[in-house]
């Protein structure tokens with residue numbers, strides 16, 4: 482949205498914004514906590530409020546918006562997408578990839594153990610609870626001290642679950658300090674640094690995790706029915722990689738698709754600036 486608004490205010494006349502989901506806003510739509518917009522809008526709001534506020538800027542301008550349209554191929558001058566009406570290819574002088582990022586999963590960490598129900602990434606659980614109203618479990622262990630994991634520790638606690646601990650293999654927090662204070666400390670949820678997940682145990686449903694304190698070597702079992710992974714995000718660049726295209730010559734990466742940003746304000750400013758610079 483910000484790249485499109487930037488391009489429009491920079492004088493470009495024909496702008497097409499393609500989004501695979503039914504509405505604009507991306508990850509902001511599932512962020513119902515406050516902490517957004519302090520720098521850009523100079524007021525604190527939720528992610529959904531930020532998205533709604535920004536959408537107004539898009540709809541005030543002459544930007545063609547197509548939602549529920551999935552881009553599945555790009556070339557240096559063309560974008561191909563599918564939507565309810567069929568498949569379409571459009572040509573463009575500038576192509577901005579603002580495709581966000583995806584979460585690292587248990588499989589990427591190669592954690593030993595069984596594959597029962599009850600293992601999720603933190604962002605997926607955020608979508609399940611905040612958008613679909615589905616509570617995935619009641620007795621939770623979170624792996625990784627990323628921001629989404631800490632925010633979900635608080636969210637699941639507020640929804641009545643017991644979050645036993647956040648296990649972090651590193652000797653330091655991976656997310657923002659403010660999230661540790663507001664989401665873990667304020668709710669008495671322990672953060673165990675230098676603790677490594679060794680195994681997930683359970684037949685049909687998760688029953689426990691086995692982990693090790695890497696300082697002392699002590700191993701423990703912790704009963705739970707749900708494991709959430711918050712172990713990093715990967716910029717979503719597959720369309721470029723598959724096409725063998727590198728950014729440059731009218732192809733741009735911006736926002737989390739370029740690198741993972743902690744704050745949306747920075748994404749917005751970078752994308753607006755990029756949009757304005759295009760001719």
Ligand SMILES: Cc1cc2nc3c(=O)[nH]c(=O)nc-3n(C[C@H](O)[C@H](O)[C@H](O)COP(=O)(O)OP(=O)(O)OC[C@H]3O[C@@H](n4cnc5c(N)ncnc54)[C@H](O)[C@@H]3O)c2cc1C
Pocket residue numbers: 499500501502506507508509512515516517518528550551552553579580581582604607628629632717735736737738741742743744745746748
């Ligand atoms: C849990 C969580 C908490 C956060 N907390 C804060 C906070 O407190 N304060 C703050 O400022 N920031 C916070 N952030 C960070 C901020 O929300 C993000 O950095 C920012 O919103 C990312 O914007 P983006 O446009 O780069 O990516 P996204 O919002 O991920 O947008 C990418 C969009 O591209 C679409 N897309 C992807 N592939 C395709 C395709 N092939 N075809 C069509 N469309 C496609 C997706 O559907 C999505 O809508 C948080 C983020 C998360 C996940």
